[in-house]
Amino acid sequence: METVKIGEQTLTWLKGGVTHMDGGAMFGVVPKPLWSKKYPHNESNQIELRTDPIYLNLQGKNILIESGIGNGKFSDKQKRNYGVLEESEMESSLKQIGLTTSDIDIILMTHMHFDHACGLTTFENNKWKSVFPNAVIYTSQTEWDEMRAPNIRSRNTYWKENWEAIEHQVQPFKEEIEVLDGLKMIHTGGHSNGHSIIVYENGEDHYIHMADLMPTHAHKNPLWVLAYDDYPMDSIDAKQQWISKAIEENYWFIFYHDAKYRALKWDKEGEIVSSVLREK
Template sequence: MDTLRVGEIEIHWLRGGVTHFDGGAMFGVVPKALWSKKYQPNEKNQIRCVTDPMYFHYQGKHYLIDAGLGNGRLTEKQKRNFGVTGESFMIEDLATLGVKPEDIDVILMTHLHFDHVVGLTNAAGESIFSNAIIYTTATEWDEMQHPNIRSKATYWPENWPGIASQIKTYEQELLLNEAITLRKTGGHSLGHAVIEINSGGQSAIHMADIFPTHAHKNVLWVTAYDDYPMDSIFAKERLIKEIDGKKKWLLFYHDAYYRALQFDLDGNITEKVEMNLVGE
């Protein structure tokens, strides 16, 4: 299991499922001749993207970041459309750490798109992590329940009733404790958020889908899935200044090659945690 220690906190990546999203969609207006040099597509022009949640234990509580694809939640058509070649082993991976689903205390959601949220419920729509508080922005939770003509393609009605009683929302920023902060950025979705971890003089940030893979380092490279691309660009521009040259880890949920990276002031990789799990 791939891990990274940030001060007192040891982050574990869990196998949440594997998708193959269209490369053009994942890189938006960037020409294939450019992005394919950094992230190779398959013969269908798809790029491999894992959906791997993160787990950590801190001050007696068990935390998850996002929830993967789950099991038995997708139809065969959905699996085909999203290039799904593997569902979740998150519960099994937690078990190897001695953690049961009912042990999870807190779930930190960056946003509620299907590839981040379906792992919260089982095939019957019931909550898997029934004792957890689930944090998301108020904007995201509202759109989850009342999607618009575009966003209804990813905010599925079956994904929220089973977790509704567990949701706690915040507006712009939530400081859970001295180590964990959630910040709304918008961009990828109106209520998209990033998660920052600070412990023992070390820090990391999970920028989720405004920085989905290492190949999205250029602030102008955003996905066609982003509902508000200029907000993504401005948020990336601001947050990258907090990372480059600061020995701060950038954490990934979707990247098929790296779990975490550090960059120097010129944006070059200086430290890395590579993916060792096959994930399928």
């Protein structure tokens, strides 16, 4: 498992599964001759997107960023359409760092689309149950509301089996919340109306998780937004604000989906100056 040490924190990437989504959809109006130079694709024009949660311990709390795609949530048709070649190995991943799913205290959910939220629940004894029974789960109020009452567009990604069993664990927030000292979730909208980013700031120790506003390093250009984004201009506005700030202030960027980089830093000229590569 890959790690990066940022100040006193060590961030560790766990095995949450993988999807392969259509490259055209993932890069929106950007022509394939441009995006294909930045990110590889397979013969079906799909790009590899990891769904690997990030573990950290902060102030004595065991924290996950996102939850992976779980196990047993996909039909054969869905596995084919979404390119699900691996499912979650969260229990074994946590065991390697001396933890169980019951040890997780906090889960930060940037949004609740199926590829982020399927790992929250599992089907046992003819019912859905929480995978992380002792965790407080944070997501924005806007996201939580739509999760439970999706519209005609979003109902394909907000699944009731991903929220009904964990409803009592969810602590929604309005526009911003400081979960622990220095660790914030900030509502941005864009990818979904309730989408949030995660920012950590403590002295000179900074990192940012842009989630699906910038799912891979190849999405650094503020105009390169997903066709899946419900509010693309909000995505562009948020990217313009946060990417420039993070580069200016020497943040680490951390990724849930990127198949090449776990984390990286860019300099002001756009060159990668530090990085953690995913081990194949």
